[in-house]
Amino acid sequence: MSISRPSSRPPTLEHVARVAGVSRATVSRVVNGVRNVDPEMRESVERAIEATGYVPNRAARSLVTRHTGTVALVVSEPERHGQTDPFPGTVFNDPFFGRVVSGVVGGLRPHGVHPVLMLVDTPAARAGLINHLRQDHVDGVLLHSIFPDDDLPKQLTEAAIPTVLFCRPTRPAQVSYVDVAHRDGAKLAADHLVARGCRRIATISGPLDVPAGNDRLVGFRDAMARHGFPFVGCVEGNFTHQGGERAMERLLAEQPDVDGIFVGNDLMAQGAVAVLREHGRRVPDDVAVIGFDDSSAARGCRPPLTTVRQPVEDMAAEMARLLLAHIEDPDRRITSVIFEPTLVVRESA
Amino acid sequence: MSISRPSSRPPTLEHVARVAGVSRATVSRVVNGVRNVDPEMRESVERAIEATGYVPNRAARSLVTRHTGTVALVVSEPERHGQTDPFPGTVFNDPFFGRVVSGVVGGLRPHGVHPVLMLVDTPAARAGLINHLRQDHVDGVLLHSIFPDDDLPKQLTEAAIPTVLFCRPTRPAQVSYVDVAHRDGAKLAADHLVARGCRRIATISGPLDVPAGNDRLVGFRDAMARHGFPFVGCVEGNFTHQGGERAMERLLAEQPDVDGIFVGNDLMAQGAVAVLREHGRRVPDDVAVIGFDDSSAARGCRPPLTTVRQPVEDMAAEMARLLLAHIEDPDRRITSVIFEPTLVVRESA
DNA sequence: TTCCGAACGGAGAGCGCTCTCGTGCGTGCT
DNA sequence: AGCACGCACGAGAGCGCTCTCCGTTCGGAA
Numbered sequence: 001m002s003i004s005r006p007s008s009r010p011p012t013l014e015h016v017a018r019v020a021g022v023s024r025a026t027v028s029r030v031v032n033g034v035r036n037v038d039p040e041m042r043e044s045v046e047r048a049i050e051a052t053g054y055v056p057n058r059a060a061r062s063l064v065t066r067h068t069g070t071v072a073l074v075v076s077e078p079e080r081h082g083q084t085d086p087f088p089g090t091v092f093n094d095p096f097f098g099r100v101v102s103g104v105v106g107g108l109r110p111h112g113v114h115p116v117l118m119l120v121d122t123p124a125a126r127a128g129l130i131n132h133l134r135q136d137h138v139d140g141v142l143l144h145s146i147f148p149d150d151d152l153p154k155q156l157t158e159a160a161i162p163t164v165l166f167c168r169p170t171r172p173a174q175v176s177y178v179d180v181a182h183r184d185g186a187k188l189a190a191d192h193l194v195a196r197g198c199r200r201i202a203t204i205s206g207p208l209d210v211p212a213g214n215d216r217l218v219g220f221r222d223a224m225a226r227h228g229f230p231f232v233g234c235v236e237g238n239f240t241h242q243g244g245e246r247a248m249e250r251l252l253a254e255q256p257d258v259d260g261i262f263v264g265n266d267l268m269a270q271g272a273v274a275v276l277r278e279h280g281r282r283v284p285d286d287v288a289v290i291g292f293d294d295s296s297a298a299r300g301c302r303p304p305l306t307t308v309r310q311p312v313e314d315m316a317a318e319m320a321r322l323l324l325a326h327i328e329d330p331d332r333r334i335t336s337v338i339f340e341p342t343l344v345v346r347e348s349a
Numbered sequence: 350m351s352i353s354r355p356s357s358r359p360p361t362l363e364h365v366a367r368v369a370g371v372s373r374a375t376v377s378r379v380v381n382g383v384r385n386v387d388p389e390m391r392e393s394v395e396r397a398i399e400a401t402g403y404v405p406n407r408a409a410r411s412l413v414t415r416h417t418g419t420v421a422l423v424v425s426e427p428e429r430h431g432q433t434d435p436f437p438g439t440v441f442n443d444p445f446f447g448r449v450v451s452g453v454v455g456g457l458r459p460h461g462v463h464p465v466l467m468l469v470d471t472p473a474a475r476a477g478l479i480n481h482l483r484q485d486h487v488d489g490v491l492l493h494s495i496f497p498d499d500d501l502p503k504q505l506t507e508a509a510i511p512t513v514l515f516c517r518p519t520r521p522a523q524v525s526y527v528d529v530a531h532r533d534g535a536k537l538a539a540d541h542l543v544a545r546g547c548r549r550i551a552t553i554s555g556p557l558d559v560p561a562g563n564d565r566l567v568g569f570r571d572a573m574a575r576h577g578f579p580f581v582g583c584v585e586g587n588f589t590h591q592g593g594e595r596a597m598e599r600l601l602a603e604q605p606d607v608d609g610i611f612v613g614n615d616l617m618a619q620g621a622v623a624v625l626r627e628h629g630r631r632v633p634d635d636v637a638v639i640g641f642d643d644s645s646a647a648r649g650c651r652p653p654l655t656t657v658r659q660p661v662e663d664m665a666a667e668m669a670r671l672l673l674a675h676i677e678d679p680d681r682r683i684t685s686v687i688f689e690p691t692l693v694v695r696e697s698a
Numbered sequence: 699t700t701c702c703g704a705a706c707g708g709a710g711a712g713c714g715c716t717c718t719c720g721t722g723c724g725t726g727c728t
Numbered sequence: 729a730g731c732a733c734g735c736a737c738g739a740g741a742g743c744g745c746t747c748t749c750c751g752t753t754c755g756g757a758a
Contacts (some may be wrong), residue, residue: 010483012714023738028716038736055484059417060714061406072467092447093452093645101440105468116419116465119454134359135404241649274651283737296442297646299589302623361744372708409744412713642703671757 011052020048073115076145103316148209183219185308185341190223198260206264244271266291288349304346360401370395378648422464425494452665463624497558511675532568534657539572547609554611593620613641637698
């Protein structure tokens with residue numbers, strides 16, 4: 001190939017065009033598969049692409065098309081106060097995060113787009129995010145917020161950045177989201193505990209200022225009321241293992257005769273089980289425990305956890321697809337997709 | 350502000366220049382902080398930037414500078430055969446992954462760069478990655494490979510893409526990496542078990558075709574030999590909880606009188622502990638168990654796991670910094686940074 | 699005052715791509 | 729045979745930025 005080109009630079013459309021003996025425009029049309037191109041010419045262009053090892057330059061393309069083919073996966077979490085270690089905290093260590101990533105990657109991959117990961121955990125980052133997103137020229141945002149009272153959703157929609165949330169927004173916002181029917185899940189747990197014969201039932205909830213925490217509690221109490229239990233004691237936890245332990249200690253102090261517990265997520269449920277055992281209670285014989293999520297640990301722990309399965313991967317994949325659809329058609333009206341949880345009965349209840 | 354500009358488009362350098370009454374070049378100089386600009390002029394430009402809400406367009410900038418300010422976090426894992434679910438598998442569910450991400454984000458953030466997440470788990474993805482990276486115009490690659498015999502490192506360096514690995518490459522390659530001193534960690538475990546009085550010691554290793562698995566086994570046997578134990582029985586596991594259970598079952602069958610076990614990672618250690626308990630063995634009284642990693646679960650499980658701590662977050666952050674340095678100076682010579690593990694004594698041994 | 703150099707601003711040429719527009723040709727209709 | 733239409737392709741104008749090059753200005757030394 002005697003086409004002169006500085007060897008340090010990758011081949012461009014121009015080079016391919018010269019090799020194929022056509023114009024840039026034609027090569028572009030072949031590359032993007034638009035309009036009718038003479039089959040013969042198309043083939044010669046394809047050969048030229050092959051020969052030169054041409055790969056389109058995204059930056060140049062983005063510059064004119066004004067979109068990048070990447071989306072941001074933004075994780076918004078509260079600032080940690082008084083922490084000494086410099087690393088982002090809770091989210092990434094939550095097994096939940098891995099499942100979300102897994103689903104997002106799964107949903108995005110067929111379309112050849114990759115998520116860029118952004119963490120927002122300081123007021124500064126929060127304030128700068130919008131500008132950052134504009135600058136980074138990201139096509140859309142997948143927002144996973146565990147920040148109570150987050151106004152990022154509103155800001156994003158106001159900035160006209162296509163956005164889809166994981167979980168219903170805390171504050172009202174014109175934005176699409178995926179979620180699980182928390183109340184239905186809680187009902188599943190209530191029904192199971194009652195059917196199992198538990199009569200002194202309590203619950204350890206997640207933080208009540210986030211929908212996932214509150215909805216599960218409300219749904220549980222609601223379902224229990226229908227079963228004739230007018231009030232169900234509750235200790236508020238924080239969705240962590242340790243939080244589950246502490247909540248269980250308190251619950252045991254307040255209600256020592258408890259025989260069935262619905263716990264807001266699996267992490268806390270494991271903590272609760274550990275504490276119960278330390279207090280000599282057998283699970284499920286003395287106390288039945290039901291978790292929420294069906295995290296991978298739920299299967300592995302002892303006893304294996306009966307839990308309300310949340311199809312996190314499917315939800316995250318759907319979130320990704322929804323975002324792609326919104327990017328494709330900016331006028332698409334917003335929607336919510338609610339997934340039904342299922343009860344996975346193992347040994348803890 | 351009566352500067353005419355299509356309201357649908359974000360402000361450009363040009364607009365800012367007009368508002369400030371200077372040339373594009375001057376605004377560019379202010380934005381990039383290069384050369385000296387008259388303080389008065391600089392200030393007026395800054396006011397104009399403020400007034401217009403200008404944010405530089407990355408695509409345009411990338412087009413000329415030929416770098417993007419983003420790096421890829423590539424996760425390479427073996428293809429899963431005969432799996433039915435469509436989601437990427439093991440890596441994302443491993444708590445390890447979250448720690449790596451956490452460290453990477455922590456190391457990248459001070460420099461304003463974000464990782465784009467890419468999963469490589471099929472031959473097709475493997476083959477297409479290099480082109481994909483060129484196309485995506487990523488400045489560098491952080492590679493976390495759990496693929497035995499991966500030749501991605503070699504391919505990346507041959508493609509002259511700045512790359513840093515998490516863990517020593519399986520095949521020799523001219524590439525920087527961070528790693529932990531697996532052997533030293535294994536020695537820590539050996540010393541502790543022996544000091545504790547264990548005399549019938551065995552080990553459950555990770556996969557022997559990955560360095561992390563093999564090195565820990567070799568290091569352990571080596572240290573044990575120095576303590577006068579000429580041979581240490583080993584069952585090979587696969588770094589998963591379930592794999593730990595299975596390995597423990599086998600170990601118990603082969604060596605029922607075992608009183609001390611070093612397990613290749615925490616996930617397997619937890620599985621092993623569960624199986625031991627099911628067989629009526631008390632941990633640590635009958636059998637002492639030491640894990641590896643110090644994952645968050647090690648602290649939460651019962652009994653809390655004595656384990657060899659690997660400073661994953663620090664390692665990942667260092668990996669990120671190393672990559673940034675390689676990007677900054679492409680001629681920088683490759684290095685390895687090895688972290689020292691520490692023994693975290695809890696209750697299991 | 700004259701001259702030189704340093705310092706700073708502006709003009710303008712691209713970076714590699716897309717996309718509109720215009721040209722020329724072949725086809726079907728009257 | 730004449731005309732209009734459609735289709736394939738090329739020309740060329742940008743997208744928003746950086747960076748080199750050049751002109752201008754100003755200060756200080758002779």
